[in-house]
Amino acid sequence: MKKILLLGSGELGKEFVISAQRKGQYIIACDSYAGAPAMQVADECEVFSMLDGDALERVVRKHQPDIIVPEIEAIRTERLYGFEKEGIQVVPSARAVNFTMNRKAIRDLAAQELGLKTAKYFYAKSFDELKAASEKIGFPCVVKPLMSSSGKGQSLVKSADELEHAWEYGCNGSRGDIKELIIEEFIKFDSEITLLTVTQKNGPTLFCPPIGHVQKGGDYRESFQPAHIDPAHLKEAQEMAEKVTRALTGAGLWGVEFFLSHENGVYFSELSPRPHDTGMVTLAGTQNLNEFELHLRAVLGLPIPNIKQERIGASAVVLSTIASQERPNYRGVEEVTKEEDTYIRIFGKPTTRVNRRMGVVLCYAPLNSDLDALRDKAKRIAEKVEVY
Ligand SMILES: Nc1ncnc2c1ncn2[C@@H]1O[C@H](COP(=O)(O)OP(=O)(O)OP(=O)(O)O)[C@@H](O)[C@H]1O
Numbered sequence: 001m002k003k004i005l006l007l008g009s010g011e012l013g014k015e016f017v018i019s020a021q022r023k024g025q026y027i028i029a030c031d032s033y034a035g036a037p038a039m040q041v042a043d044e045c046e047v048f049s050m051l052d053g054d055a056l057e058r059v060v061r062k063h064q065p066d067i068i069v070p071e072i073e074a075i076r077t078e079r080l081y082g083f084e085k086e087g088i089q090v091v092p093s094a095r096a097v098n099f100t101m102n103r104k105a106i107r108d109l110a111a112q113e114l115g116l117k118t119a120k121y122f123y124a125k126s127f128d129e130l131k132a133a134s135e136k137i138g139f140p141c142v143v144k145p146l147m148s149s150s151g152k153g154q155s156l157v158k159s160a161d162e163l164e165h166a167w168e169y170g171c172n173g174s175r176g177d178i179k180e181l182i183i184e185e186f187i188k189f190d191s192e193i194t195l196l197t198v199t200q201k202n203g204p205t206l207f208c209p210p211i212g213h214v215q216k217g218g219d220y221r222e223s224f225q226p227a228h229i230d231p232a233h234l235k236e237a238q239e240m241a242e243k244v245t246r247a248l249t250g251a252g253l254w255g256v257e258f259f260l261s262h263e264n265g266v267y268f269s270e271l272s273p274r275p276h277d278t279g280m281v282t283l284a285g286t287q288n289l290n291e292f293e294l295h296l297r298a299v300l301g302l303p304i305p306n307i308k309q310e311r312i313g314a315s316a317v318v319l320s321t322i323a324s325q326e327r328p329n330y331r332g333v334e335e336v337t338k339e340e341d342t343y344i345r346i347f348g349k350p351t352t353r354v355n356r357r358m359g360v361v362l363c364y365a366p367l368n369s370d371l372d373a374l375r376d377k378a379k380r381i382a383e384k385v386e387v388y
């Protein structure tokens with residue numbers, strides 16, 4: 001049995017904890033608020049700011065974990081190098097977690113050191129720098145904080161007069177103490193995918209069938225597997241995923257994001273060194289092993305004999321339309337359970353905010369059935385659920 005310190009306790013962590021406990025592990029779930037989804041199923045929990053390095057140190061000393069599994073990006077990741085040196089396994093590695101928490105580190109590594117194709121980009125520390133960069137990139141362009149996730153602080157800028165708003169919005173949506181944004185060329189992609197990639201302690205890098213997804217405001221709304229893409233594009237994406245995960249080092253499951261364009265090919269976008277939100281579609285049983293089970297096996301160094309697509313699947317998110325500090329209720333769950341081949345997962349978040357992801361609807365069908373129809377079904381059913 002290993003003692004696992006989980007840093008971040010959202011919906012992704014909750015599924016990871018369930019997988020880990022099913023393999024006899026002991027988990028301490030951490031987050032900045034009490035009653036977080038993964039805490040509801042873990043052995044112990046700790047509530048503190050993981051951006052506070054000293055608080056993080058105290059929790060590590062108190063529990064003396066064998067393994068640290070980051071679940072979010074908002075962590076004082078510099079401290080992880082020290083823990084790793086002491087012999088604690090950091091998942092997938094301190095380097096991977098530290099590089100991916102800041103868009104600058106990972107983008108420079110991917111585009112400059114590894115030569116992966118990405119959108120053109122510049123960084124801006126002031127409004128004037130943003131303006132100057134936008135003149136080089138042109139409109140539309142995308143502006144994001146260097147440190148944020150799930151689309152926080154991200155805007156699509158269509159003309160110069162929207163820049164000021166993008167600057168303010170980006171700075172306000174930034175986590176942590178840095179006031180710097182990235183401005184990217186807008187890629188007119190035909191589709192985007194997440195390539196779940198597994199790096200192993202003893203074994204080759206493995207790839208799941210690609211997951212297609214649709215985002216709104218920089219946040220995921222629906223995902224489906226397998227995405228039907230050009231085999232040459234898939235091969236290219238796999239090669240890029242192999243390169244970037246090798247450079248970041250370590251064992252675990254990663255969500256590597258790509259934009260695909262018929263005209264311009266494959267662009268690397270970013271990656272998560274952990275299970276990916278769009279990968280929740282694997283909870284519909286699309287694969288023999290879902291992304292959480294794969295992460296756990298890679299972390300523990302357990303064998304993964306194969307990854308097999310068992311059926312097709314679609315996920316659609318349930319978002320809150322209200323903001324409240326009260327524990328929410330859900331209307332429509334009975335309606336959902338009337339549907340065939342459908343699951344619903346309510347994450348159990350104790351409070352709401354507008355557009356907070358509170359649950360997900362998962363639909364599946366046999367291989368070779370109509371994927372577009374399945375996507376429509378998942379979206380139609382998710383619409384029935386109301387958070388109040
Ligand atoms: N340069 C771009 N061109 C076109 N679309 C973009 C670009 N950058 C981001 N997007 C859109 O916004 C989405 C979110 O962007 P990105 O993944 O960089 O943000 P994020 O906040 O890190 O999201 P998450 O943490 O949920 O993965 C992308 O999946 C894509 O749909």
Ligand SMILES: NCC(=O)N[C@@H]1O[C@H](COP(=O)([O-])[O-])[C@@H](O)[C@H]1O
Nearest residue numbers: 008009010011012013072150277356
């Ligand atoms: N794109 C990253 C992502 O989906 N992360 C997932 O969302 C949780 C935070 O949700 P919250 O903001 O509702 O607390 C995180 O803990 C993780 O499970």
Ligand SMILES: [Mg+2]
Nearest residue numbers: 150257269270
């Ligand atoms: Mg993303």
